[in-house]
Amino acid sequence: MSKMKKTLAVLLASSALLAAAPAVQAQANDQFVSLLSYRVGPYGNNGISLFGGWIDYMNLVNAKGGVNGVKLSWEECETEYNNARGVECYERLKGKSPTKGTMIHPVSTGISYSLLDKTLADKVPLVMIGYGRTDAIDGRYFPYAFPLVTTYQMQASAMLKFIAQRDGKKETADLKGKKIAFVYHDSAFGKEPIEVLRAEAGLNKFELVEIPVAHPGIEQTAQWQQVRQHKPDYVIFWGWGAMNSAGLQAAQKVGFPREKMIGVWWSGAEEDTVPAGPGAKGYIAANFGVTGKDVPVIKEIMKTVYGSGKGNMKDQSKVGSVLHARGVLHGIITVEAIRTAQAKFGKRVMTGEEIQWGLEHLKIDQKRLAELGAAGMMPDTTVTCSDHEGSGRVMFQQWDGTKWNKISEYIEGNRKLVRQLLDASAKKYAEEKKITPRDCAAVDAGAPAKAAAKKK
Amino acid sequence: MFYRETGQFKTSYGADQQIFPIRQDRIAIGLLLVFAFFVVPAVATQYWFSAILIPFLIFSLAALGLNILTGYAGQLSLGSAAFMAVGAFGAYNFILRVPEIPAILAFLMGGVCAAGVGILFGLPSLRIKGFYLAVATLAAQFFVVWALTKFGWFSNYSSSGVISSQDFSVFGFAIDSPVRKYLLTLSIVAIMGLLAKNMARSNTGRSWMAVRDMDVAAEVIGIPLMKTKLLAFAVSSFYCGVAGALVAYCYLGTVEPDYFTLDLSFRILFMVIIGGVGTILGSFFGAAFIVLLPIFLNIVLHPLFAILGIEISSAVVSNMELMVFGGLIIFFLAVEPHGLARLWQIGKEKLRIWPFPH
Numbered sequence: 177m178s179k180m181k182k183t184l185a186v187l188l189a190s191s192a193l194l195a196a197a198p199a200v201q202a203q204a205n206d207q208f209v210s211l212l213s214y215r216v217g218p219y220g221n222n223g224i225s226l227f228g229g230w231i232d233y234m235n236l237v238n239a240k241g242g243v244n245g246v247k248l249s250w251e252e253c254e255t256e257y258n259n260a261r262g263v264e265c266y267e268r269l270k271g272k273s274p275t276k277g278t279m280i281h282p283v284s285t286g287i288s289y290s291l292l293d294k295t296l297a298d299k300v301p302l303v304m305i306g307y308g309r310t311d312a313i314d315g316r317y318f319p320y321a322f323p324l325v326t327t328y329q330m331q332a333s334a335m336l337k338f339i340a341q342r343d344g345k346k347e348t349a350d351l352k353g354k355k356i357a358f359v360y361h362d363s364a365f366g367k368e369p370i371e372v373l374r375a376e377a378g379l380n381k382f383e384l385v386e387i388p389v390a391h392p393g394i395e396q397t398a399q400w401q402q403v404r405q406h407k408p409d410y411v412i413f414w415g416w417g418a419m420n421s422a423g424l425q426a427a428q429k430v431g432f433p434r435e436k437m438i439g440v441w442w443s444g445a446e447e448d449t450v451p452a453g454p455g456a457k458g459y460i461a462a463n464f465g466v467t468g469k470d471v472p473v474i475k476e477i478m479k480t481v482y483g484s485g486k487g488n489m490k491d492q493s494k495v496g497s498v499l500h501a502r503g504v505l506h507g508i509i510t511v512e513a514i515r516t517a518q519a520k521f522g523k524r525v526m527t528g529e530e531i532q533w534g535l536e537h538l539k540i541d542q543k544r545l546a547e548l549g550a551a552g553m554m555p556d557t558t559v560t561c562s563d564h565e566g567s568g569r570v571m572f573q574q575w576d577g578t579k580w581n582k583i584s585e586y587i588e589g590n591r592k593l594v595r596q597l598l599d600a601s602a603k604k605y606a607e608e609k610k611i612t613p614r615d616c617a618a619v620d621a622g623a624p625a626k627a628a629a630k631k632k
Numbered sequence: 633m634f635y636r637e638t639g640q641f642k643t644s645y646g647a648d649q650q651i652f653p654i655r656q657d658r659i660a661i662g663l664l665l666v667f668a669f670f671v672v673p674a675v676a677t678q679y680w681f682s683a684i685l686i687p688f689l690i691f692s693l694a695a696l697g698l699n700i701l702t703g704y705a706g707q708l709s710l711g712s713a714a715f716m717a718v719g720a721f722g723a724y725n726f727i728l729r730v731p732e733i734p735a736i737l738a739f740l741m742g743g744v745c746a747a748g749v750g751i752l753f754g755l756p757s758l759r760i761k762g763f764y765l766a767v768a769t770l771a772a773q774f775f776v777v778w779a780l781t782k783f784g785w786f787s788n789y790s791s792s793g794v795i796s797s798q799d800f801s802v803f804g805f806a807i808d809s810p811v812r813k814y815l816l817t818l819s820i821v822a823i824m825g826l827l828a829k830n831m832a833r834s835n836t837g838r839s840w841m842a843v844r845d846m847d848v849a850a851e852v853i854g855i856p857l858m859k860t861k862l863l864a865f866a867v868s869s870f871y872c873g874v875a876g877a878l879v880a881y882c883y884l885g886t887v888e889p890d891y892f893t894l895d896l897s898f899r900i901l902f903m904v905i906i907g908g909v910g911t912i913l914g915s916f917f918g919a920a921f922i923v924l925l926p927i928f929l930n931i932v933l934h935p936l937f938a939i940l941g942i943e944i945s946s947a948v949v950s951n952m953e954l955m956v957f958g959g960l961i962i963f964f965l966a967v968e969p970h971g972l973a974r975l976w977q978i979g980k981e982k983l984r985i986w987p988f989p990h
Contacts, residue, residue, distance in 0.1 A: 215947035216954060224947060254930060254950040259884065259891055264683035264927055271679050286888060289794055293885035294682070309794075362781060364792035364888040371791045391890065490945065601791060608728065608788070608798055 206249035207242075207514060207525050209234070210269035210277030212287065217256035218392060219284075219417045221447050222499055226283060227252070228489040229503020230510075233473075235481045235488070237507070243514050244523040255287060262287030266294065276300045276528050279513065279535070281506055282308070285365045296320045300528035301513075301535050305506060306331075306441055306464065310368055311601035315536065315561045316613035318602070320528075322535050322564045324509060325557055328440070329598060330568040331462055332369035332412070333589025335438050336376055338572055339410050341584070348590065351382040357403050359396075359423065360414035362388035365442075369414065371597055376590065393419030400426040413439045420448035421456075428455035435460065441570070445498035449575045457577040462570045465553040466582055467501035472549030473508075474501065498580060505554055508545075513538050536561050536619065555586045561616035568594075635983045651829055668818055673811050681810035682883075684924065689814075689821045690878045691923050695903040695915035696828055697871025702901070703910035704832055705864035706844025707757050708765055711750075711772035712872050712900040717892035718746040718776055719873025720880040721786050724795045728788055735800035735807070739820070739881070743873035749776065750869025757861050761847075773894050780889040787889075794888040797881045813882040820878065824871060829912045831867070840864050841910075872900075906964060908973025917972035925960065929953045 211230070214223035234248045242248060251272065253265035262282060270276045279301040282288040288308035295302040296319070303322045304312075310328055312321035326334075336348045339356070358373055360366035370386065377384040385406045387399050393415060400423075403411060411432065415423055420443045427437055435458040439448075444461020469475070474496040481487050482495070489495050517526045517534025526534065538559040545551045557566035569586040606613065640655050642648040652658045676685065698712045723742030726733050733741075753772035757765050780786050781793045788795070800807055807816055831837050839860045842850035851857050880887045899922055907918020930953055937944050968975045 213946070216950040220947075220950075252946045254946065254953070256950075260687055260923075261926070263884065264687075267679040267683040268931075271677065286891065289886040289888060290884045292796070309792075363890045364794050367781070367792050391893070490947075597791075604788070604790075605796060608796060610799065 205525060206247050206273075207278055208273035208275050209248060209250040209510065210266065210272075210280060211250050211252045212255050212262055212265045212269075212280065212282055212284075213252045214255050214257045214284070216254065217258070219257045222417060222445070223257070223283070225445070225447065225489070225494050225497055225499035226503040226506070228487075228494075229500035230281075230506045231488040231503075232477045232481050232495070232500075233504045233507025233511070235486050236473075236477050237511055239480050239484070239486075243511055244518050246514075246518070246523065246525055248511075255282075255284070257284050257286075259284075259286045259290045263290050263294070266291055270298065270300070274527065275525060275531075278526070278528070279303050279510060279531050281305065281510075283506075285309075285363075289364070292318075292321060298528065299532070301532045303509070303513075303535070305502075305509060307365065311598045311605060313563065313565045313595075313598050314602040315564045315619075316602075316616050317606045317611055318564065319614060320532055322559070324535075324559070324565065325464060325554060325567050326570055327565055327568070327594070327598070328365075328368040329372040329594040330565070330589040330591070331440065331570050332372050333376060333594055334568075334570045334587045335412055335462065335589075336373075336380075337589060338584060338587050339438065341587070348376060349380050351380050353382065354410070355383040355385065355406065355408045357385040357387055357406060357408035357411045358414065359387045359389060359399060359403065359411055361393060361416055361419055362390050365416060366414045372594055373412070375593055375597065379593070389415070389419060389423070391419075392417065394422050396422050396426040397429070400430045400432065403427075403432055404430045409436065411437045413437050413443055415439070415448075416442045419443075421451040424449065424452035424456045424459060428452075434458040435574075438462070438572070444573060444575075444580070446494065446580075447497075447499060449580075454577065456575050459575045460572055460583070461575075461580075463498060463573050463580070464502065464505060465555065465571060467496060467498050467553075467573075467580060469496040471496065471501070471553060472551075473504060473553075476549055477504070501553060504550070508548060508550060508553075509538075509540070512540055512544070535559060536564075538566065561614075561619035635980075635986075637984070649833075651833070665822065668822075669815070673815060676814075678810050681814045684927070685814055686810070686817050686883050688919055688923050689817045690875050690883055691900070691903065692916045692919040693821050693824060693878070694872050694875035694900050695907060695919045696825060696912065697868045697875065698900050699904045699907075699910065699912070699915045700828060700831075700840075700871065701864050701868035702904055703908075703914075704837060704844065705840040705861065705868075707754070707861060707864060708762060709769040709868070710766050710894065710897050710901065711753060711769040711776075713892040713894065713896035714773045714776035715746040715750055715869040715872035716876030716879060716896070717780060717889060718749045718869075719743055719876030720887055720892070721780055721795065721889075722746065722873065723877035724797065724880060725786065725788075727798050727800065735802055735881070736820075738800075739874055739877040742877040743870040746873025746876065747866040747870040750865040750872075751862050754862050754865030754869075757865065758858055770894070773897055777889050777892060792888070794886060795880065796886045800881065807882070817878055817882045820874065824874065825912065825916075828871070832912060836863065844910075902961075906961060906971055908971030911971070911973040913976065914971050914973030917976070921964075921972065926953060926957055929956055 213227040214220055238247050251269055253269055255262040255265050276298055277300055280295055281303050282291055285307050288304050291302055292309060301320050301322055303324055305324045308323050310323050312318035312323050313327060340348050340350045373384055385408055387402050389396055389399050413423055437459055439461035441462045444463055449456035494500055513531055513534040514526055516538050517530045521530045536559055541556045542551055555567040555569040559566040568591055569588045571582060571586050572584040573580040574583045635656050637654055652661060694712060694716060701707050701709050719742040722745035723738045726738040726741045753769055756768040760768060787793050802816060807813055839855045842855055843860050847857060903918030903922045906921050908914025933949050933953060
């Protein structure tokens with residue numbers, strides 16, 4: 177009997193807690209932001225830095241009085257980088273405030289796919305900074321999805337141009353006769369740029385060798401043996417998480433020069449190069465912009481946020497690292513979109529639909545970035561209804577054994593070619609889903625934000 | 633007290649052999665179904681539908697599928713997620729290429745495709761058993777995901793290999809809201825659950841169990857091994873395939889082949905083991921445990937620390953969730969190695985003689 181009573185007591189207590197859980201509500205006059213974070217699981221290390229940077233920036237904004245007086249509030253929900261958990265977190269946090277989470281950054285290509293339909297139905301913008309569904313660049317078919325700043329395709333195209341420039345040439349066409357290997361994570365993430373690389377190879381007459389690496393990519397000896405066999409002039413490396421340091425070490429083992437290895441921006445953080453040790457020296461990767469502790473906004477975060485003991489990063493040496501700075505960028509873009517929306521709709525808490533308008537009219541240039549103390553952290557970005565990307569440029573950085581150094585200006589890929597491919601893909605999606613495109617000319621001319629795509 | 637069979641006489645073979653021989657059970661299951669079909673849609677929020685109930689039902693169906701193969705027929709399989717993938721991509725392609733096809737038929741055809749693949753990868757089971765067979769089904773897991781990524785036709789040449797479910801309707805109702813998706817999923821799971829229960833009680837189920845318990849003896853008494861084993865693979869994969877189609881159409885909407893990883897296969901296997909190997913009910917318990925418990929822990933732990941006044945970082949809480957979850961798995965398996973369904977059964981037997989235990 178006593179055992180049964182105990183069990184009952186535990187059950188009762190836990191259900192009481194469950195009932196109490198929704199009581200932890202967001203303040204109604206705060207702009208509530210849903211954070212679908214991951215701090216454990218295969219990519220937990222990356223998540224800690226990225227979400228740390230994002231929260232640090234929001235703390236900084238709040239310390240300075242919020243966005244035009246509106247304070248930010250947020251809640252984290254652990255997704256473990258798992259799609260099902262991501263959906264659960266999105267739905268749970270959505271109910272916590274009238275903002276429905278302001279805008280959703282899933283920071284996972286898989287979760288962004290799972291949320292694409294749901295965010296459209298709920299009218300909450302889905303923002304994918306440098307990842308996710310890239311054909312959503314076409315705002316006519318994807319009113320609520322924003323693959324902001326630069327897509328994978330534009331990045332891949334820019335990489336080719338960078339390679340040509342590195343060889344002292346000017347244009348991608350000068351790669352004629354070269355051989356370039358594409359070592360990629362064999363998933364939606366890694367496959368996104370293949371089409372554009374193939375198109376570029378056909379257009380510019382260089383040879384492309386595709387070498388897939390199965391998830392999680394901890395063992396890459398076979399793939400790098402293949403690289404050695406083919407003797408490519410350059411390797412484009414498209415990895416994430418544990419695959420990156422393993423790839424760097426494997427490259428060292430087969431003696432492929434790291435200076436000829438160009439990584440995607442999810443392969444170019446301290447979390448990737450430090451574990452690879454000396455094997456990473458000379459490795460080049462794409463990035464949004466400058467990072468490090470000397471950037472004014474990072475200095476300010478150190479002073480204001482960490483100075484008052486509110487910093488989110490336990491390991492303060494990682495403040496200003498590539499992923500932490502990227503988290504700060506997530507914060508900057510979120511806040512700037514809210515600010516843009518406020519300029520039109522008034523200085524109060526914004527709804528998802530108003531934020532969508534804000535994102536669609538977002539303009540962040542170097543002047544604005546300098547005001548924020550973030551000059552050079554990202555390329556000039558101007559979003560419109562027909563262009564949900566906004567920039568399409570990347571810069572490149574090189575690892576010198578201890579830190580990343582900027583080694584190029586912003587480079588833009590072959591926009592015409594990429595746009596052609598993405599438009600075709602978006603159109604196919606629209607045909608499958610039977611979506612009538614909205615009229616972007618009207619939206620750009622200042623029509624009301626409500627003009628979302630209607631089903632036939 | 634209330635749970636007693638006194639006075640319930642069975643006067644026909646039919647009454648003796650029905651699924652729920654005790655009147656209270658019949659009433660309870662009837663009430664449960666009424667609750668699930670009528671009360672839940674009226675009171676539940678969108679969060680409950682999209683994040684809790686639909687995934688719970690879908691994974692119950694997948695666990696049911698694996699339970700038929702592993703629990704009833706005794707063939708260990710690590711390919712459940714692959715069969716789900718076949719079902720999802722199968723249904724997608726049927727709706728894409730044959731636009732007139734009713735959605736339900738497309739889901740079932742997705743299941744049939746999965747059954748075909750299941751039979752193919754079940755062939756080694758005629759020669760190998762146990763762990764060796766598990767390794768052979770592992771091949772299905774890797775092959776299917778590889779094929780779906782490699783051949784663009786399956787995803788209609790989407791550059792990233794991702795499929796987006798089309799809008800669909802069933803009997804004239806557009807399935808476009810979480811409530812309707814929930815009701816559709818619930819109907820399919822209820823019907824297929826009933827079918828599975830009856831299959832397990834029939835000739836088919838008995839021959840599966842005979843093969844599971846000792847295949848040589850089963851062969852001696854005249855059960856054709858090849859037919860029985862392959863039928864188990866086909867039925868099991870069919871269930872998993874339909875579950876996969878439901879993942880694509882009623883749960884996520886957009887799926888990539890990488891969703892159906894080995895990790896998912898393991899999770900379904902754990903559902904079967906924790907829920908109860910060789911029980912229909914256990915599949916539902918197991919799915920609830922694996923799908924819902926981590927969410928429950930996540931919801932409970934944060935306020936718990938807040939109430940106790942302990943300042944703790946979210947990374948620590950996330951790690952703690954995993955530890956508590958692991959601990960609970962070990963606890964339940966140590967208390968009852970035959971799974972939650974066995975615990976339920978023991979509870980029921982105790983209740984029948986309560987308050988006067990022997």
